[in-house]
Each structure stands twice: as C-alpha cells, then as structure tokens.
Amino acid sequence: MTPEAPIALSLGDPAGIGPEIIAEAWVQRDRTAPPRGAPHPFFVVGGPEVLRAAIAARGLDCPLVPIAEPAEALFAFSAGLPVMAGLDAPYTPGRPSEAGSKLALASLSYAARFALGGVAAALVTAPIAKAELAAVGFTTPGQTEFLADACRLPYRDAVMMLAGPSLRTVPLTVHCALSEVPALLTSDLIAHKARIVAAGLARDFGIARPRLAIAGLNPHAGEGGRFGDEEARVIEPAIRTLQGEGFAVVGPVPGDALFTSRLRATYDAALCMYHDQALIPLKALEFDEGVNVTLGLPIIRTSPDHGTAFDIAGRGVADPGAMCAAIRMAAECARVRAAA
Template sequence: MPLAAPLAITLGDPAGIGPEVILGAWAQLRAQRRAPPAFVVGGPQLLRGLAERLGIDCPTVPIADPAEAMFASAAGLPVLAGLDGAFTPSRPSPEGASLALASLQWGTKFALSGVAAGLVTAPIAKAALAAIGWDYPGQTEFLADACGRPYRDAVMMLAGPSLRTVPLTVHVPLAEVSALISAELIVHKARIVAAGLSRDFGVLHPRLAIAALNPHAGEGGKFGDEEARLIAPAIATLQAEGIAAFGPVPGDALFTPRARTGYDAALCMYHDQALIPLKALEFDAGVNVTLGLPIIRTSPDHGTAFDIAGQGVADPGAMAAAIVMAAEMATARAHAGA
C-alpha cells in the first residue's frame, strides 16, 4: 500500500550532522530505489549548498506545499521553501536553534493534520534550544505535549534489524532508578509497547521480555527485592490481560543471540540497559521510535555530533533506516485501520 501522504523530515540543528545525513540518506535510498515520498521541512539553500560543498549526489527540489512532495520526489529531495538560514558546521548558534525549532514545530503540525504521513526528526542541540527559551527535556516530550498526551505516554523504543529495546526510565541518575520503578509503570509502558508493535509493526501477538534490575534477577532477594516486589507482579498483571510478557530476565542473559529470537521487544529498567546492547549491535542502523502518540515519529539513534559536522564523514545509515521505518510504520498503521 503506497503512502497517502509524504513523510516530513525535520532539519535538526543545522550546525550538526543532521543536514548532511539527510542528504546522504536520501541519496542512498534513491540509488537503491527505496526512497518513499518525503520532504524536508525547510532549508532549501542550506541543503543545496551543503550537497555541493560535500559532493553529495542529492539534487534538491524546492516546494511550496507538502503535497508537491508526492511527485517532486522523483526529481530529487523535496525541500519546503520559506524556512532557511546560513550555518557554520560545529558551531551551534541561536539562529540555528531557531531554525531547528521552526522545522520541528511545522513538521509536527503537518503530521498532526495528516498532511504528512509521519515525522522523521534529525538531532537537535538541547542546550542551544534552551538558550532561546525551549524548556523541554527533548523532542519526545515536545511531541507528547504537542499531541496533548502526558509525557509518560510517549514511550521511547530503540529499534534495529535484530533488536528492539525500551528503557522504562531514561535520563535519570542510576541511583534513582529503583525508586522510580513501579509495577504500575511497567504495566503502563508494556501496554503501550504491545499496542505499538501490533499497530505500527504488524506484530499480531507481541512477545515482551521484561528485564531484571539486579544481578541474577536478585538471586532470591540476596541482591535486591525489586524483581519479586515490583517486576514479577507487573508481569502477572500483563499475562492476565493476555499480553505475552515474561521475566524478570537477568540483564546478562537477555541479549544473547538465542535469547533475542524469543521476544519482539525487551523492556529494560534503565537507560544504559536498553541502549548499550542496541548500539553495540545496531549502531549504524538504530532508530529511535516514539510509541504511544497519534502520529508516527522516528529519529536516528545518534546526536548532533558537532565534532565531525561538515566534514562529510557522518554515516547516513541510521537516518536512512529512520526514514524507511517511518514509511513502513505508516503503511502498517494504514493496514491496521483499513
């Protein structure tokens, strides 16, 4: 089923690697004949100049309306006119942050209105945005707010060809994780993950592995009691609802090749428990997916990388994977709603 509308791709911070990996990803996907209808929200002169300077074979096509992307994609990368600016690689600025924010705001509006089939976001610089008055921890929280959903409903899933992981707690000190975990939190996020896998990934009967917090899953209480006190009751609740959840699985056993064949997503207790295996296995193909929202949102699982921006060495693989995954999710959601 072809997309009914194009994907919207945001610029991210123009001083980072976002613009160049967008160009590189599009060039790669066009060469492979895998590029879905899409457009970049702003930056036509910026992207054209960068492609010329870095020698990226990616012609850009300025468009005045997102709908034009459905046919303009055949000629090159459609870029929405009206938002633009100069930039210096590796040097974030208030002007660049303002351009990144405007691109994100407009892209979100397009996705919410259905003008765009989904949203692919390039990396932002949170400190640069905070300096111009942006008060969100990250793009995920901004999107939840824009969609009228509480932050806790926007669930981050890291996805690659061989692994999907979900951190139940994200940017918090490790010392605070135990106090933040609850059976209710595990159940709430597991429900969202199961629904998202079914609706957006076509997994009819999702299997969820629930990680332990402590070594050896607590060793019968010897190394901690969170497994028996919080995690096991949450798993029992999920199973009673018909969700195929199991665990708690010790973290050192959860990501072996054999173990990974037994589940569709692993719910992890803290940030690094989820991100270390994903980045070790899928660094150049890892995609950050936001579940639990009415819109589709993906992003490459890397940051702005200011240290290498503008040098033409950034790998566009994760951005290409994010674009393809957003298109596949949009197709799956259309099938689910048919």
C-alpha cells in the same frame, strides 16, 4: 493520514550532521525503501540554504526542489530533495548558534503540525542539541516529550523504543541519574508502558501478539533477594498483572542474559529498567541502523539513534545509515497502520 502522503523530515540542529545525512539519504534513497518496495517520498521542513551548503561541503549530487505544500513532494521527489522554504539560517558546521537553534525548533514545530494534520504520513526527526534549544525556548526534556505535548498527551504515554534489524529495546526510565532509577520504577509504570509497547508493535509493526521480555534491575535479577528486592517487590507484580490481562510477557530476565542471540529470538521487544541497559546492546549490535521510534502517539515518529555529532559535521564522514533506516521504518509503519 494516508501512506500516499509524503514523510516530513525536521532538519535538526543545522550545525550538526542532520543536513548532510538527510541529503545523503536522498542520494542513497534506495536504502530508504522498504523490502520489495519503492522509496517513499520525503521532504525537509526548512533550511534550503543550510542544505545547499551541506551538499556542497559533502560533494553530493543532490538537487533541491523548492515546494510550498507537502503534497508537492510526491511529484518533486524524483527530481531532487523537496524542501519547504521560508525557514533558514547560516550553515556553521560544528558551531551551534542561536539562529541555528531557532531554525531547528521551527522545523520541528512545523513538521509535527504536518504529521498531526495528516498531510505527512510520518515524521522523521534529525538530531537536536537540547541545551542549545533550551536557550531559544525549548521547554521539554527532548523531542519525544515535545511531540507528546504537541499530541496533547502526558509524557508517560510517549514511549521510546530503539529498533534495529535484530533487536528492539525500551528504556522504562530515560534521562535520569542511575541512582534515581530504583525510586522511579513502579509496578504501574512497568505495566503501563508494556501495554503501550504491545499496542504499538501491533499497530505499527503488524505483530498480532507481541512477545515482551522484561529485564531485571539487579545482577542476576536479584538472585532471590540477595542483590536487591526490586524484582520481587516491583517487577514481578507488574509481570503477573500483564499476564493476567493476556499479554505474552516473561521475566524478570537477568540483564546479562537478555541480549544473547538465543534469547533475542524469543521476544519482539525487551523492556529495560534504565537508559543504558536498553541503549548499550542496541548500539553495540545496530549502531548504523538503529532507529528511535516513539510509540503511543497518534502520529508515526522515528529518528536516527545518534546525536548531532558536532565534531564531525561538515567533514563528509557522517554515515547516513541510521537516517535511511529511520525513513524506511517510518514508511513501513505508515503502510502497516494504513492497512489495519
């Protein structure tokens, strides 16, 4: 993998907003550029007819440039949005279909191969509809787990981090019922994922000694055991283990204080006990620039931190900010990783 290679974009569900915000990201490509840098060339894996229809529906000035190999995107990018042909489906915004789901899965599969093969500097995935994909053979809970499989890693080694300009959060448990969270949390799980987060912040974000804040599970971090014993029984032992290994870790921090502006300045990432504890503050503060980053993989993967938005697809109102931010972050991470 080299930073000179282009970034691969998977199309996502073609009935969602993915195609139009990808095209808009090329139109607004200056927003995808890292600070003091030029936009990093990117290309889309499949869907030229879908993209053409989405561009027309949105009224964009976005020429499409067919390419046969990823490297061609480096030369084509200035003339238009490079697209690899061969995979396509009808454009039916707001109405997911079997053909569209097959296109989304094929696009993701090939884009992952390009990243793993080093001919793409990074992978940016547009939103998918998991239920629709399951009907055409998608067997993993989500794209993060799909990529862990592609990299031949266990799911727990692929760690989801949500990142914006002022906050990074990591949910230690993800898509499960809230009632299941206490049983899923272990000291080993917390310590294992914290190590991956620290390594990822160093490797892809250039933070030499990452500072991690670990949230409590219960109100007031348990209030000394009055509101639950998970802090003393599970979370604090993990923190002591990590501190003994030399990591800069604090906690357990009460969830109602962890995301104040004063505390946000004291850590590089907050490790949260469950999905909404991590995603609510990120989306409240950074919705239009929130990026889903997968740490722990040999490849760089980012994604907009939102879904397919079938209800507004094709109406020309979807904001491309998170897609631009995901492309920009992928380029920045590729540059940092290559320079190490």
